[in-house]
Amino acid sequence: MTPATMTSMQRVLTTLGHQEPDRVPLFLLTTLHGAKELGMSIEHYFSSAEHVVQGQLRLLEKYRSDCVYPFFYASIETEAWGGTTIFVPDGPPLCGAPVIAQASDIETLSTPKVENSPPLQKVLTAIRLLKQQLTDTVPIIGVAISPFSLPVMQMGFHSYIELMYEQPALFDELMQRNEEFTVAWANAQLEAGATAICYFDPLSSTTSVPRERYLRTGQQVAKRTLARIKGPTATHLASGRGLSIIPDIADTGTAVIGVSAMEDLAALKNAAAGRVSLLGNLNGVEMRRWTPQMAEMEVKRAIAKAGRGGGFLLADNHGEIPWQVPQDVLLAIRDAVDRWGQYPLNWIDDWRE
Amino acid sequence: MDTSVASFREALESLDRVQADSIFQKTLLELSPIDAVEQLVVPALEQIGSAWDAGEVALSQVYMSGRFCEELVDRTLPPSDPDRKHQPRSAIVVLSDYHDLGKRIVYSVMRASGFELFDYGRMDVDALVERTVTDQIRVLMISVLMLPSALKVREVCSRLKATGSDVRVIVGGAPFLFDRELWKEVGADAMGSSAAQAVAIVERMMGEMQ
Numbered sequence: 001m002t003p004a005t006m007t008s009m010q011r012v013l014t015t016l017g018h019q020e021p022d023r024v025p026l027f028l029l030t031t032l033h034g035a036k037e038l039g040m041s042i043e044h045y046f047s048s049a050e051h052v053v054q055g056q057l058r059l060l061e062k063y064r065s066d067c068v069y070p071f072f073y074a075s076i077e078t079e080a081w082g083g084t085t086i087f088v089p090d091g092p093p094l095c096g097a098p099v100i101a102q103a104s105d106i107e108t109l110s111t112p113k114v115e116n117s118p119p120l121q122k123v124l125t126a127i128r129l130l131k132q133q134l135t136d137t138v139p140i141i142g143v144a145i146s147p148f149s150l151p152v153m154q155m156g157f158h159s160y161i162e163l164m165y166e167q168p169a170l171f172d173e174l175m176q177r178n179e180e181f182t183v184a185w186a187n188a189q190l191e192a193g194a195t196a197i198c199y200f201d202p203l204s205s206t207t208s209v210p211r212e213r214y215l216r217t218g219q220q221v222a223k224r225t226l227a228r229i230k231g232p233t234a235t236h237l238a239s240g241r242g243l244s245i246i247p248d249i250a251d252t253g254t255a256v257i258g259v260s261a262m263e264d265l266a267a268l269k270n271a272a273a274g275r276v277s278l279l280g281n282l283n284g285v286e287m288r289r290w291t292p293q294m295a296e297m298e299v300k301r302a303i304a305k306a307g308r309g310g311g312f313l314l315a316d317n318h319g320e321i322p323w324q325v326p327q328d329v330l331l332a333i334r335d336a337v338d339r340w341g342q343y344p345l346n347w348i349d350d351w352r353e
Numbered sequence: 354m355d356t357s358v359a360s361f362r363e364a365l366e367s368l369d370r371v372q373a374d375s376i377f378q379k380t381l382l383e384l385s386p387i388d389a390v391e392q393l394v395v396p397a398l399e400q401i402g403s404a405w406d407a408g409e410v411a412l413s414q415v416y417m418s419g420r421f422c423e424e425l426v427d428r429t430l431p432p433s434d435p436d437r438k439h440q441p442r443s444a445i446v447v448l449s450d451y452h453d454l455g456k457r458i459v460y461s462v463m464r465a466s467g468f469e470l471f472d473y474g475r476m477d478v479d480a481l482v483e484r485t486v487t488d489q490i491r492v493l494m495i496s497v498l499m500l501p502s503a504l505k506v507r508e509v510c511s512r513l514k515a516t517g518s519d520v521r522v523i524v525g526g527a528p529f530l531f532d533r534e535l536w537k538e539v540g541a542d543a544m545g546s547s548a549a550q551a552v553a554i555v556e557r558m559m560g561e562m563q
Binding site for chain 2 (some may be wrong): 086088090091092094095096156157158161162164165206207208209210213239241261262263283284285286288289322323324
């Protein structure tokens, strides 16, 4: 393995500038694994900012990812709106009962203040502590759920689809309230020390809505929201398909798109065409049963398809590696990136799938 | 009929209820309600299911078209209608997690295809095993979104087997789409990658059970 000549921050910024850094950046997006490192339950782990900081630093040391990821869990945002979270012993915490029981509740819904939400303040504390430790050597990735995708947790998936199609005025009203929240939440994380914001937007994927509707809804929301976020953003489709809307997502002003294992990375890279970088697309569900040899093969395949020319960060396809993925697989991914991710990627000339 | 199916499908995908209803009513002038369901609604939903599998239509279209067809079929072929399909006792459930869109879609498409089935809502392993045995269910459809829930299907299957039940278990949901070997690993009898495929699997199982 050739020694690294760049810090993680330099490596990531170089690839985002569509240049080749010293090696392919690896974003090993582990959240729950921090609890494993500290030997505590997932619920206890997320009860304290200090736990998450310790967990992230241990994961950084073990796997040498090119970022830290102080993302707690998605429903921490709906907690700010008055919702609850259900903790499970072996997976990501789940969202409790919807805070919008019926569509008419939207009329009286008020946007929560970030400063009044203890759960969100806990995340900000974790970001501040990580920033103190890491200064500017490793990117700190904050997370904000997009205003367009947040209603899946606020009101349930089917109720939200019905709202979108059948009650456009209330849909618009909800988007306005959510946009205020998402902008404030993302900017608070940037002020606390986050380098960039991962804007989770699975509803914008063509898995969830057709392109025509995305252009009228999710894309407009993203354009308005991202323009007000005072830092770089990565739009993550959280396993959803996006090949046919890559240029449309790029038009929202995002710097990176998190892409699905369901789509061909070479085709995605071609569609990105130097306008936007890609993050992905190792299959996190299959990863659970990979052998080290399979992990190496998958890493090689991803790098061969999207590594050249920069504009690529290797990661899983969902934005969170499942609890069930064993340490040996994560270490094998790390080793494979060290072995096959060094630029220039001349071995690709002889590589066949 | 092929032209009508294509037009009906197009109306469903673009959520044009008026046009879809008009095509269905015209078909009813020529066919009995059950034949209209089998020759118009089921093929259109099958095509939408295949398009979903290929990434050509979105979940929102699949959900809205399934819901609309369920309403349409309920109006012309009420649940008590003797023309509804004779079938093994079937049930559908969300196992352990709290995401029920997939279950709603499959339930609607099953009913729009002339089937009747129990909707168990959301259940954990213990309650599901007990209810399945008590109700003498022959075909159990399990929908999940989260990987930990998918892995719990293994316990459901082994405990059902231990009771001597001959229930067939069909699974569906994102973890099974992302790992095409997972349904076998957890001991299910089949995996449906779309609601229409679930219908086809149940029909196949009906044939095998006779």
